[in-house]
Amino acid sequence: MSIEERRKFLKFLFAATITSVVPPHKLLGKIFPTLKNKEDELLGIYGISLLDYPQLNDLWGSVRIKVEGTIMYYPKIIIVRVPKDDYNVDFICVSERCPHEGYPIKDLDPDTHLFECSGHGTLFDVTGKYVWGPASRDLERINLHYDGDKTIYLEIPLYPLTKLEEKKDLAYLHQNNPNPCSDITEIQFGCLSRSFVEIKLFDMKGNFIKTIFAGECSSAGDIVRFSVEDLSNGSYLYRMFINGKPFNTKKMIVTK
Numbered sequence: 277m278s279i280e281e282r283r284k285f286l287k288f289l290f291a292a293t294i295t296s297v298v299p300p301h302k303l304l305g306k307i308f309p310t311l312k313n314k315e316d317e318l319l320g321i322y323g324i325s326l327l328d329y330p331q332l333n334d335l336w337g338s339v340r341i342k343v344e345g346t347i348m349y350y351p352k353i354i355i356v357r358v359p360k361d362d363y364n365v366d367f368i369c370v371s372e373r374c375p376h377e378g379y380p381i382k383d384l385d386p387d388t389h390l391f392e393c394s395g396h397g398t399l400f401d402v403t404g405k406y407v408w409g410p411a412s413r414d415l416e417r418i419n420l421h422y423d424g425d426k427t428i429y430l431e432i433p434l435y436p437l438t439k440l441e442e443k444k445d446l447a448y449l450h451q452n453n454p455n456p457c458s459d460i461t462e463i464q465f466g467c468l469s470r471s472f473v474e475i476k477l478f479d480m481k482g483n484f485i486k487t488i489f490a491g492e493c494s495s496a497g498d499i500v501r502f503s504v505e506d507l508s509n510g511s512y513l514y515r516m517f518i519n520g521k522p523f524n525t526k527k528m529i530v531t532k
């Protein structure tokens with residue numbers, strides 16, 4: 277694989293999915309980072325356009341972001357628009373991981389503007405500052421730059437560079453798009469080394485339904501298109517196997 281192909285593969289590997297804050301966490305879009313080396317870290321710079329995510333134009337509006345593939349960072353974060361007069365900034369971005377035992381925080385309470393941990397109830401303010409409960413520490417803040425107009429840039433540490441160079445078996449499975457879906461949906465996946473890949477669909481009890489894809493995968497961005505027309509409404513799991521071993525599982529929602 278050439279250096280350019282590897283770079284392209286890494287952009288796909290570290291793609292971020294943006295979803296709504298309210299269940300069923302509708303997929304709003306996918307963003308690919310600009311990669312940057314900083315000392316022994318690979319950083320991803322993610323540009324989020326306010327034109328694509330109008331939720332962020334509203335005061336207290338928010339979206340959830342999940343960064344795929346990273347091993348340096350808890351991959352789920354939340355970004356909220358806040359009143360500049362009160363916070364001196366337009367946006368705040370925090371990790372969803374509670375520092376107590378790692379449970380995710382719930383959505384921002386619309387009245388109190390507090391986050392509550394889904395594990396043991398610790399409260400944090402919108403800046404991630406600890407307020408009450410067993411965690412006793414703040415949520416992690418993510419570096420953010422807003423250009424004052426249309427784009428927010430997040431800077432996220434992704435991988436130690438030395439470890440990344442050693443890795444030969446990197447792979448990814450993206451969230452199907454659109455999700456929820458009603459007729460055709462697409463699943464993107466990739467493997468750094470030539471491998472035999474299967475993507476299989478299961479119901480939520482783990483019963484096998486059908487094989488979505490089976491074949492060789494070696495490029496940066498294979499995409500399989502899949503019809504859900506013969507499936508009933510509800511939630512499903514699709515699971516990727518590489519050379520027979522389970523690799524990753526995602527949830528697909530069908531609504532017709």
Ligand code: FES
Nearest residue numbers: 374376377393395
């Ligand atoms: S994990 Fe959050 S309070 Fe325990």
